[in-house]
Amino acid sequence: EPEVTQTPSHQVTQMGQEVILRCVPISNHLYFYWYRQILGQKVEFLVSFYNNEISEKSEIFDDQFSVERPDGSNFTLKIRSTKLEDSAMYFCASRDSERIASPLHFGNGTRLTVT
Amino acid sequence: QKEVEQNSGPLSVPEGAIASLNCTYSDRGSQSFFWYRQYSGKSPELIMSIYSNGDKEDGRFTAQLNKASQYVSLLIRDSQPSDSATYLCAVNDNAGNMLTFGGGTRLMVKP
Numbered sequence: 001e002p003e004v005t006q007t008p009s010h011q012v013t014q015m016g017q018e019v020i021l022r023c024v025p026i027s028n029h030l031y032f033y034w035y036r037q038i039l040g041q042k043v044e045f046l047v048s049f050y051n052n053e054i055s056e057k058s059e060i061f062d063d064q065f066s067v068e069r070p071d072g073s074n075f076t077l078k079i080r081s082t083k084l085e086d087s088a089m090y091f092c093a094s095r096d097s098e099r100i101a102s103p104l105h106f107g108n109g110t111r112l113t114v115t
Numbered sequence: 116q117k118e119v120e121q122n123s124g125p126l127s128v129p130e131g132a133i134a135s136l137n138c139t140y141s142d143r144g145s146q147s148f149f150w151y152r153q154y155s156g157k158s159p160e161l162i163m164s165i166y167s168n169g170d171k172e173d174g175r176f177t178a179q180l181n182k183a184s185q186y187v188s189l190l191i192r193d194s195q196p197s198d199s200a201t202y203l204c205a206v207n208d209n210a211g212n213m214l215t216f217g218g219g220t221r222l223m224v225k226p
Contacts, residue, residue: 031211043159043203043216056212091158093214101147101166101207104214106158 002026004107006092012113013082021077021110023092032075033093033104034067036060043091049075082114117142119206119217127223134191136220138204141185147207148180150189152200153219159203163189194224 005024013019025032034046048055049067066078075094079086089111093104118141128134136150147166151159165171165178165187177190187206191198201219208215 033214035216042218043153045213045215048212050212055210056208058213095211101164101211103149103161103164104205105161109158 004092004094004105006090006107006110008110009108010111010113012115015084015114016081019079019082019112021079021090021092021112023075023077023107024073025075025092025094026096026105027073028096029094029105030097031055031095032067032069033095034077035091035093035106036088037091037109038088046077079112082112084114087112087114117145117206117208117213117215119204119215121202121204121217121220123218124221125223126220127225128194130194130196130224130226132194132224134194134198134222134224136189136191136202136204136222138187138189138217139185140187140204140206140215142206142208142215143182143185144209145206146209147211148178148187149205149207149214150176150178150187151203151205151216153203154200159205159216162202191222194222196224196226198222199224 032049037043047057089109092107095102150162163178165180175192179188203219204217
């Protein structure tokens with residue numbers, strides 16, 4: 001069964017450094033998402049992306065965050081200057097375009113630790 | 116602000132019993148609803164989706180939706196210890212651009 005792939009599985013970085021989290025969505029999917037989950041807390045929406053544009057973003061997704069689809073397969077989340085509070089599990093998700101209501105399929109996540 | 120509320124639990128049931136998980140949501144215009152299962156340290160895994168009022172059954176799982184009451188539930192029949200996980204209710208906006216999750220209910224199935 002096709003799946004969403006995320007790399008790396010764990011990223012450790014120092015405060016103030018830039019990080020790029022990478023995702024390969026399911027190949028025929030056109031809608032892409034990033035979510036995060038701070039340890040012990042709920043899964044929070046960051047951003048949705050379609051047709052090379054951001055469709056929706058949350059208050060969390062400030063100027064320090066950006067997303068990009070640099071080629072036909074990858075979808076990246078960049079955090080420009082990491083803060084301690086950015087430590088979380090980051091999940092990429094995708095869905096197909098057949099129905100607006102089609103479910104999201106999640107990758108295994110990248111655990112980001114900011115020290 | 117769209118809210119999705121769940122009792123955090125833990126909900127403890129004996130093996131073989133029915134587990135009942137509940138969720139309420141604030142956006143009356145929501146049209147699609149999902150239940151995900153999340154094991155500790157893992158990603159959310161889709162269990163069921165439901166779009167119309169009433170019940171939808173899939174194996175041991177039954178999702179129930181009542182849009183008038185803004186209420187979604189999940190029943191797990193013949194609960195197994197392997198069902199022990201956190202169950203996340205998720206509600207989509209009309210455009211499908213933002214899926215909002217509840218905080219999850221932790222289910223413990225005791226052998």
